[in-house]
Every structure is written in C-alpha cells, then in structure tokens.
Amino acid sequence: MTRKQRRLVLIAAAGAVLFFAAGLVLFAMRDTIVFFYGPTEITEKGVAPGTRMRLGGLVEAGSVQRGPGQRVSFAVTDSTSSVRVTYDGLLPDLFREGQGVVTEGVFEGAGRFKADSVLAKHDETYMPREVADALKKQGHWQPDGSAAPASPAAKP
Incomplete structure (x- = not known):
C-alpha cells in the first residue's frame, strides 16, 4: 500500500x-427536539395530533377562561388563525391578553393544544424571536416591538 x-x-x-x-x-x-409553530402554520401544515411542539403568538383578547383549581384556557392567535390552549398551573405574572406568549406542550388536534409550560414576554420591548418572526411574516409587527392592533376599528 x-x-x-x-x-x-x-x-x-x-x-x-x-x-x-x-x-x-x-x-x-x-x-428532545421541539419544533416551533404559529397558529397558521399548524393549520397549513396539518400537524398530527400527539406532536410535541412549541406554539407562539398573541393571547387573543377575551379568550382567557379560568377553570377549577389552576386550570386556564386561552386562545393563541397570529390574527389569521387561532389555537385553543389549556394549561394546568400558575401563569407567569406578565401573562395577559394581547401579549406575546410561547407555550410548549402537545397538539391534541382539532385546534386544541395542551401546554406543559407557558412563557410570557418580560417587558414592553421584548418578544420571543420565534413569535416576532411569525408576526412579521403575517404583517402584524410594529417597529417599536409591539403587536399591531387587531383591526383598524381598534385605533382611537
């Protein structure tokens, strides 16, 4: 050789x-690999029930419902589609309607998501990169870091 x-x-x-x-x-x-999706991507890609993933977007106004114990139900939206999320546990202090949120858990199908953890933004200028990118793609992102109003009627 x-x-x-x-x-x-x-x-x-x-x-x-x-x-x-x-x-x-x-x-x-x-x-351990968990993929990030927005509500519209879940609808378009046809994510299979039982898929572990992260779901991000804005907490839809008027969608938060508190149940017995620490059960909370709310909708995550990107102003095009929304997914109903259920979560058992304490929510972050900064969790509220109209704010950016990232949830991690299992997609149950039929627009339902069971979250294991919920992450909310920590101040008025920060939003998780994945959520900001999804909102930019949808055209609902303002240069100051806030989400655009849901409709023109919402402006004063």
Missing part, C-alpha cells in the same frame, strides 16, 4: 467515524 493510499484510507475511516457519531447524537436527541 502506498503512502497516498494509506492517507486516503485514514481520511475515509475518520469521515465514517464522524458520520456515525453524528448519527448517534441525532438519534439520541430525537425526543
């Missing part, structure tokens, strides 16, 4: 080992 052939075999073996290691890492992480 010549020197050039040995070098080529060594490079090929190192590439195979790296490819195998990357495959093992991705296989091990398959249960």
Whole structure:
C-alpha cells in the first residue's frame, strides 16, 4: 500500500467515524427536539395530533377562561388563525391578553393544544424571536416591538 493510499484510507475511516457519531447524537436527541409553530402554520401544515411542539403568538383578547383549581384556557392567535390552549398551573405574572406568549406542550388536534409550560414576554420591548418572526411574516409587527392592533376599528 502506498503512502497516498494509506492517507486516503485514514481520511475515509475518520469521515465514517464522524458520520456515525453524528448519527448517534441525532438519534439520541430525537425526543428532545421541539419544533416551533404559529397558529397558521399548524393549520397549513396539518400537524398530527400527539406532536410535541412549541406554539407562539398573541393571547387573543377575551379568550382567557379560568377553570377549577389552576386550570386556564386561552386562545393563541397570529390574527389569521387561532389555537385553543389549556394549561394546568400558575401563569407567569406578565401573562395577559394581547401579549406575546410561547407555550410548549402537545397538539391534541382539532385546534386544541395542551401546554406543559407557558412563557410570557418580560417587558414592553421584548418578544420571543420565534413569535416576532411569525408576526412579521403575517404583517402584524410594529417597529417599536409591539403587536399591531387587531383591526383598524381598534385605533382611537
């Protein structure tokens, strides 16, 4: 075997080992990878029930309903579509209607989402990047970081 052939075999073996290691890492992480969707994307892509994901958008005005115990139900919208979210637990202090929110949990189908955690924005200028990108794509993002009004009638 010549020197050039040995070098080529060594490079090929190192590439195979790296490819195998990357495959093992991705296989091990398959249960921890969570995808982000907005309400419109869920409708358009036809997300299968039982899919673990993150759902982000704005809390729809007038949609918050409190149930027995710490059960809360609300709608997350991007002004085009909305998904009904149920959550058992304490909501963040800054959670309120019209504000940006990211929920993580399981899509139950038929526009219903069961959340394990709810994250709200922490001040008037911050919104999670995924939510801001989705709102920009929909044309509902203001340069000052706030969401656009739901309709022209909402302006004073």
